[in-house]
Amino acid sequence: xxxxxxxxxxxxxxxxxxxxxxxxxxxxxxxxxxxxxxxxxxxxxxxxxxxxxxxxxxxxxxxxxxxxxxxxxxxxxxxxxxxxxxxxxxxxxxxxxxxxxxxxxxxxxxxxxxxxxxxxxxxxxxxxxxxxxxxxxxxxxxxxxxxxxxxxxxxxxxxxxxxxxxxxxxxxxxxxxxxxxxxxxxxxxxxxxxxxxxxxxxxxxxxxxxxxxxxxxxxxxxxxxxxxxxxxxxxxxxxxxxxxxxxxxxxxxxxxxxxxxxxxxxxxxxxxxxxxxxxxxxxxxxxxxxxxxxxxxxxxxxxxxxxxxxxxxxxxxxxxxxxxxxxxxxxxxxxxxxxxxxxxxxxxxxxxxxxxxxx
Amino acid sequence: xxxxxxxxxxxxxxxxxxxxxxxxxxxxxxxxxxxxxxxxxxxxxxxxxxxxxxxxxxxxxxxxxxxxxxxxxxxxxxxxxxxxxxxxxxxxxxxxxxxxxxxxxxxxxxxxxxxxxxxxxxxxxxxxxxxxxxxxxxxxxxxxxxxxxxxxxxxxxxxxxxxxxxxxxxxxxxxxxxxxxxxxxxxxxxxxxxxxxxxxxxxxxxxxxxxxxxxxxxxxxxxxxxxxxxxxxxxxxxxxxxxxxxxxxxxxxxxxxxxxxxxxxxxxxxxxxxxxxxxxxxxxxxxxxx
Amino acid sequence: xxxxxxxxxxxxxxxxxxxxxxxxxxxxxxxxxxxxxxxxxxxxxxxxxxxxxxxxxxxxxxxxxxxxxxxxxxxxxxxxxxxxxxxxxxxxxxxxxxxxxxxxxxxxxxxxxxxxxxxxxxxxxxxxxxxxxxxxxxxxxxxxxxxxxxxxxxxxxxxxxxxxxxxxxxxxxxxxxxxxxxxxxxxxxxxxxxxxxxxxxxxxxxxxxxxxxxxxxxxxxxxxxxxxxxxxxxxxxxxxxxxxxxxxxxxxxxxxxxxxxxxxxxxxxxxxxxxxxxxxxxxxxxxxxxxxxxxxxxxxxxxxxx
Numbered sequence: 006x007x008x009x010x011x012x013x014x015x016x017x018x019x020x021x022x023x024x025x026x027x028x029x030x031x032x033x034x035x036x037x038x039x040x041x042x043x044x045x046x047x048x049x050x051x052x053x054x055x056x057x058x059x060x061x062x063x064x065x066x067x068x069x070x071x072x073x074x075x076x077x078x079x080x081x082x083x084x085x086x087x088x089x090x091x092x093x094x095x096x097x098x099x100x101x102x103x104x105x106x107x108x109x110x111x112x113x114x115x116x117x118x119x120x121x122x123x124x125x126x127x128x129x130x131x132x133x134x135x136x137x138x139x140x141x142x143x144x145x146x147x148x149x150x151x152x153x154x155x156x157x158x159x160x161x162x163x164x165x166x167x168x169x170x171x172x173x174x175x176x177x178x179x180x181x182x183x184x185x186x187x188x189x190x191x192x193x194x195x196x197x198x199x200x201x202x203x204x205x206x207x208x209x210x211x212x213x214x215x216x217x218x219x220x221x222x223x224x225x226x227x228x229x230x231x232x233x234x235x236x237x238x239x240x241x242x243x244x245x246x247x248x249x250x251x252x253x254x255x256x257x258x259x260x261x262x263x264x265x266x267x268x269x270x271x272x273x274x275x276x277x278x279x280x281x282x283x284x285x286x287x288x289x290x291x292x293x294x295x296x297x298x299x300x301x302x303x304x305x306x307x308x309x310x311x312x313x314x315x316x317x318x319x320x321x322x323x324x325x326x327x328x329x330x331x332x333x334x335x336x337x338x339x340x341x342x343x344x345x346x347x348x349x350x351x352x353x354x355x356x357x358x359x360x361x362x363x364x
Numbered sequence: 365x366x367x368x369x370x371x372x373x374x375x376x377x378x379x380x381x382x383x384x385x386x387x388x389x390x391x392x393x394x395x396x397x398x399x400x401x402x403x404x405x406x407x408x409x410x411x412x413x414x415x416x417x418x419x420x421x422x423x424x425x426x427x428x429x430x431x432x433x434x435x436x437x438x439x440x441x442x443x444x445x446x447x448x449x450x451x452x453x454x455x456x457x458x459x460x461x462x463x464x465x466x467x468x469x470x471x472x473x474x475x476x477x478x479x480x481x482x483x484x485x486x487x488x489x490x491x492x493x494x495x496x497x498x499x500x501x502x503x504x505x506x507x508x509x510x511x512x513x514x515x516x517x518x519x520x521x522x523x524x525x526x527x528x529x530x531x532x533x534x535x536x537x538x539x540x541x542x543x544x545x546x547x548x549x550x551x552x553x554x555x556x557x558x559x560x561x562x563x564x565x566x567x568x569x570x571x572x573x574x575x576x577x578x579x580x581x582x583x584x585x586x587x588x589x590x591x592x593x594x595x596x597x598x599x600x601x602x603x604x605x606x607x608x609x610x611x612x613x614x615x616x617x618x619x620x621x622x623x624x625x626x627x628x629x630x631x632x633x634x635x636x637x638x639x640x641x642x643x644x645x646x647x648x649x650x651x652x653x654x
Numbered sequence: 655x656x657x658x659x660x661x662x663x664x665x666x667x668x669x670x671x672x673x674x675x676x677x678x679x680x681x682x683x684x685x686x687x688x689x690x691x692x693x694x695x696x697x698x699x700x701x702x703x704x705x706x707x708x709x710x711x712x713x714x715x716x717x718x719x720x721x722x723x724x725x726x727x728x729x730x731x732x733x734x735x736x737x738x739x740x741x742x743x744x745x746x747x748x749x750x751x752x753x754x755x756x757x758x759x760x761x762x763x764x765x766x767x768x769x770x771x772x773x774x775x776x777x778x779x780x781x782x783x784x785x786x787x788x789x790x791x792x793x794x795x796x797x798x799x800x801x802x803x804x805x806x807x808x809x810x811x812x813x814x815x816x817x818x819x820x821x822x823x824x825x826x827x828x829x830x831x832x833x834x835x836x837x838x839x840x841x842x843x844x845x846x847x848x849x850x851x852x853x854x855x856x857x858x859x860x861x862x863x864x865x866x867x868x869x870x871x872x873x874x875x876x877x878x879x880x881x882x883x884x885x886x887x888x889x890x891x892x893x894x895x896x897x898x899x900x901x902x903x904x905x906x907x908x909x910x911x912x913x914x915x916x917x918x919x920x921x922x923x924x925x926x927x928x929x930x931x932x933x934x935x936x937x938x939x940x941x942x943x944x945x946x947x948x949x950x951x952x953x954x955x956x957x958x959x960x
Contacts (some may be wrong), residue, residue, distance in 0.1 A: 401788070421802075
């Protein structure tokens with residue numbers, strides 16, 4: 006039942022001159038939970054709409070299973086209704102004049118399924134999503150979380166080959182969001198349905214995605230499992246975009262003292278005048294001065310994030326750094342900084358390598 | 365074919381050929397729709413003899429003439445040039461007065477708490493829908509007793525009063541969408557209600573005021589019934605009122621009538637063309653109540 | 655939103671409007687009602703022929719120009735002004751709704767659709783007197799577009815000046831009024847359409863609905879508030895119709911296109927019977943009231959939602 010989705014050389018140019026997507030190539034595996042992550046204006050929603058058939062690519066083709074659903078060069082286009090996809094829109098797009106039941110039944114009624122069959126399937130999916138008692142209500146009388154479940158039910162009821170989710174969590178408040186993510190992920194695993202989710206929120210992406218693709222200005226930046234994106238960011242943009250609190254990134258000339266202190270030089274083969282050095286706040290700690298470490302700095306701010314403490318440190322030369330704080334220290338105290346992991350990027354932003362420092 | 369494919373919208377409408385056909389059909393209908401306008405205009409710039417003999421649609425013979433316009437504008441009985449002037453004399457004050465008066469009321473409606481506001485509001489809506497016929501007889505005799513019958517002032521007062529309900533309604537909606545913080549700031553700075561209205565609300569509401577004015581002007585210009593009932597003197601008649609009198613008793617003189625029609629609809633058409641944005645938002649506000 | 659307390663000074667915001675409306679709108683309405691019962695509230699109007707009471711209403715009910723049983727029986731015109739108004743609504747209202755929604759949806763997909771929309775809107779811009787003359791012109795035997803089209807389709811033998819025959823005069827005016835008034839419904843529906851959330855329609859596309867299903871199951875139900883407005887305004891317009899008839903047929907031939915508003919004018923101007931004239935006006939208003947109430951309630955409901 007689950008089908009893969011293959012995108013080949015997808016370009017989308019909005020007249021007169023906005024390039025929304027630049028040569029996207031992806032192969033999404035059957036049953037995979039695939040996430041497209043990117044800031045607003047990155048083209049992620051356009052890509053999803055192309056898969057749905059709501060938008061036509063300027064170039065390239067999309068294959069669902071083994072059916073070519075659109076091929077811009079050959080003029081092939083399969084209508085959205087013939088693609089057997091389910092889609093959940095950002096604002097859920099429930100039909101306001103219909104009850105939840107009618108909303109969910111809508112795709113089946115269009116297929117002209119027999120009454121009992123429709124009823125059975127609507128109740129089944131409503132049961133599975135825990136909205137059985139909402140079926141008589143209209144969207145205006147439901148909470149955001151409930152509306153979202155109805156929208157998911159409507160997308161799933163026709164047993165689609167592919168499920169598309171366009172920012173499904175962005176209209177939910179923080180608390181419900183966590184449950185909603187778990188719920189979507191659970192359903193997806195239970196049904197084994199190929200799912201493509203678009204989001205600008207990395208927490209969403211990492212919570213649900215088997216693999217995550219990062220888009221920026223219509224270009225693919227990196228594609229991989231969450232650990233890869235976090236642990237081995239492909240370029241400065243990804244390094245900066247992913248991780249919270251964000252990575253400390255410095256553009257330093259090769260003879261900068263910090264470069265020497267961290268022992269970066271030995272690791273670079275080519276002749277760069279400058280490099281980017283990135284240190285995640287979670288991969289460096291501030292320790293008492295008597296401990297061993299790579300750098301020293303002065304505490305300027307101590308902040309609490311959840312159960313963890315971070316220190317903002319002044320390293321001199323107007324360089325500041327955020328690290329974990331694992332000693333008693335306050336504003337103005339000097340500390341030793343021990344770095345566990347170091348990300349090195351070339352001047353053009355591409356990753357050179359990730360170093361694990363040992364002591 | 366390929367190009368069409370790329371420009372098509374997805375989902376709702378089928379193949380590129382169908383879209384092409386739908387476009388052509390739409391334009392044919394669109395042109396047919398305004399054919400009466402084209403016809404009346406063509407008739408007005410041709411000698412009526414030629415129209416009778418060959419029809420207004422012929423390119424040859426085609427003799428261009430402005431005689432029909434001259435005849436209509438300087439008609440010895442009902443001179444449309446006089447009618448146009450009278451229409452302006454009536455329509456301009458009949459726009460300024462009710463917009464000014466209604467703006468005050470609308471502001472009151474939008475901002476002041478009134479115990480009977482709900483009923484007043486419903487009354488205003490009712491007055492917007494009442495037929496002119498329901499008021500005209502008493503107005504006729506009232507005007508007569510006040511010596512306002514057959515005067516510009518009488519008709520202006522009637523039009524002004526008649527315009528107040530809908531303009532109040534329209535501007536009330538407009539005012540209640542304005543950010544109240546600015547008014548509050550002005551109040552904190554010590555402005556009186558009227559100063560707040562004059563210095564803060566009115567400048568912010570200029571687009572709404574223009575919309576209301578444009579629509580009221582067109583409405584008064586286009587009105588026929590009130591003028592018909594209240595003005596008798598051919599020298600004071602407005603242009604819409606003169607027009608049917610050019611028709612002729614037994615034979616319709618389309619030469620005269622066509623040029624007259626063009627003259628009479630020119631002002632509202634120009635207002636519509638030049639103030640399109642305001643006209644349409646006023647129009648939607650008039651009907652949609654948003 | 656916070657509302658400011660009303661004070662005597664603040665009441666002055668309402669005074670000018672109140673005076674004008676009381677003198678030129680509210681008082682005349684009440685006086686017209688009183689006049690329709692033969693009581694003379696207005697100095698200078700003399701009514702002596704009939705005693706106070708419902709006499710005028712009885713008289714109007716038996717007036718052939720108001721309602722003509724013989725015409726109704728034989729299905730021939732004239733049938734009386736009130737019947738003509740009803741026929742007007744019965745034909746005009748459905749056509750307006752259909753034209754409005756179809757064009758609004760259709761023109762979304764047409765290149766230059768907004769230009770065509772403004773063509774259609776022209777009927778709303780011009781004076782209705784000119785509108786009436788344009789209808790007269792369009793149905794003219796030799797010059798009119800209607801007959802031109804008939805000839806084009808080989809139906810030239812049907813060509814005639816439609817407005818001067820009793821059996822076609824009213825229908826010509828009604829069709830003409832569809833042409834004039836469609837700008838209203840097309841504009842209303844277009845505005846309504848553009849405010850519909852795009853995603854809902856897209857969701858229906860993804861769900862597999864075809865064009866017809868989307869139109870009838872999604873778009874039209876969601877446009878219900880617009881439809882209510884258009885229905886109310888169109889009925890009101892049809893009942894109050896005057897200028898168009900006055901310019902095109904004067905209610906003729908032989909009363910075949912007489913309508914209520916024109917009948918009121920006839921009583922006033924031609925017959926000088928002010929009380930009867932006031933009676934027709936009152937009847938017209940009474941017919942309008944249910945529509946107005948329906949409309950006021952929908953507006954107030956809309957207010958509450960905003």
